[in-house]
Amino acid sequence: xxYETILVTAEKNIATITFNRPKALNALNDKLLTELSAAxxxxxxxxxxxxxxxxxxxxxxxxxxxDITELATLDAAQGKACSEKGHKAIGKLQELEIPVxxxxxxxxxxxGSEMALASDFIYASEAAxxxxxxxxxGLIPGYGGTQRLPRAIGANLAKEMILTGKMISAAEAKEIxxxxxxxxxxxxxxxxxxxxxxxxxxxxxxxxxxxxxxxxGLNVDLPSGCAIEVEAFAACVSxxxxxxxxxxxxxxxxxxxxx
Ligand code: CO8
Numbered sequence: 001x002x003y004e005t006i007l008v009t010a011e012k013n014i015a016t017i018t019f020n021r022p023k024a025l026n027a028l029n030d031k032l033l034t035e036l037s038a039a040x041x042x043x044x045x046x047x048x049x050x051x052x053x054x055x056x057x058x059x060x061x062x063x064x065x066x067d068i069t070e071l072a073t074l075d076a077a078q079g080k081a082c083s084e085k086g087h088k089a090i091g092k093l094q095e096l097e098i099p100v101x102x103x104x105x106x107x108x109x110x111x112g113s114e115m116a117l118a119s120d121f122i123y124a125s126e127a128a129x130x131x132x133x134x135x136x137x138g139l140i141p142g143y144g145g146t147q148r149l150p151r152a153i154g155a156n157l158a159k160e161m162i163l164t165g166k167m168i169s170a171a172e173a174k175e176i177x178x179x180x181x182x183x184x185x186x187x188x189x190x191x192x193x194x195x196x197x198x199x200x201x202x203x204x205x206x207x208x209x210x211x212x213x214x215x216x217g218l219n220v221d222l223p224s225g226c227a228i229e230v231e232a233f234a235a236c237v238s239x240x241x242x243x244x245x246x247x248x249x250x251x252x253x254x255x256x257x258x259x
Contacts, residue, residue: 001042005032007057008039013050013200013258014193015043020057025064028086028111028143032067037089044096050200050207050258052096053192054119055103056112059185062102062128065110068137083142086111090143093118094215097208099199103192104128105185109167114143117152120211122178123192124170125185130178131167151218153178203241203257209233 001008007018017039019026043049056062066086074082093100093115102108102119106127113130116122124130132145140146141162150158153176161168173179183191199207213232217225236242241257248255 001038003035003039005029006035006039008042010049012197013048014053014196015046015049015051016053016055017043018055018057019063022056022058022060024067025061025107026056026058026112027064027067028115029067029070030082030085033085033089037092040089040092040096043098044092050098050204051196052093052098052100053103053196054093054100054115055189055192056105059106059127061106061112062104062108063112063115064107065112065133066143071137071139079142086114086143090115090118097211099207099211101192101196103188104130104170104179105188110134110141110145111143114141114145114148117148117178118144121180122173123181123183123188123195124173124179125188126170126182127185128170128173128179128182129167130170130173131165132162133165133167135163136165149178201257203239203245205239205241206236209236 005019005021007020009016009018017036019032021027021029021032043052070082100119102116102122104116104122104124106125106129108116108128108130110133113132116130132141132149134141134145146162149161157176170179170182174182181191209232213229216228220228244257245255
């Protein structure tokens with residue numbers, strides 16, 4: 001399917017969604033959220049896609065936030081509907097069974113940081129900048145920032161970012177654990193693809209089970225989380241991937257999953 005505000009490509013079991021409104025620094029307008037939601041439904045239905053990568057078109061931005069020209073005219077009811085729509089679309093990233101890697105190539109502000117935080121992890125270009133500047137607009141984050149940022153970096157640092165609206169560099173984002181890896185701009189997609197390929201070469205079932213166990217465990221207490229892991233482990237242990245992985249080890253060869 002072709003879209004106006006995003007590009008969707010797929011190669012070697014890895015899909016890439018590129019936010020594609022470079023003139024507006026890839027800001028999230030209503031149309032983009034509708035198209036993103038549809039694209040994520042398509043990807044979720046495809047058995048051949050094992051990893052999803054998100055990035056932004058152009059050299060300047062991943063996503064510079066929600067589209068401020070649309071935000072400026074909302075009343076309370078419209079604002080609630082827009083926030084819910086964004087939560088639904090961005091929430092799909094977290095709910096997607098396959099892993100999602102955010103390749104943050106430039107500004108990731110407001111909804112852009114919120115999008116990246118809903119991914120499983122973030123690699124960033126040295127030129128990237130992160131922030132939740134909504135407070136400067138007289139707003140607060142509305143696409144999950146007040147919830148996912150504290151879970152990612154702790155409440156104190158998250159509150160400082162949310163209450164000041166300040167931008168931080170990719171290096172600072174790495175230092176506080178928001179970003180896994182920072183690389184030169186020209187190396188970003190290669191690094192992301194290397195990791196995506198490493199994950200895509202593992203068994204589909206355990207990869208999905210591991211993502212689900214981590215995510216579900218974060219919403220419950222430790223004993224309940226461990227119980228989730230026990231069930232997920234049991235579901236994997238007698239499966240095709242476990243047979244292949246354990247046999248390959250014992251036969252001193254490389255495992256071949258997803259054959
Ligand atoms: N929305 C709409 N247009 C934007 C946005 C945006 N978020 N960001 C940039 N643009 C546009 C600019 O207006 C400009 O357009 P034009 O060329 O027509 O004037 C173009 O992109 C280029 O931007 P700049 O000229 O400003 O580029 P600079 O390099 O000078 O600055 C910045 C880059 C620092 C990124 C700057 O553009 C900026 O501060 N952008 C806004 C960042 C921001 O505040 N983001 C948060 C938005 S609010 C949000 O995300 C809330 C999410 C939850 C909403 C829930 C309910 C709906």
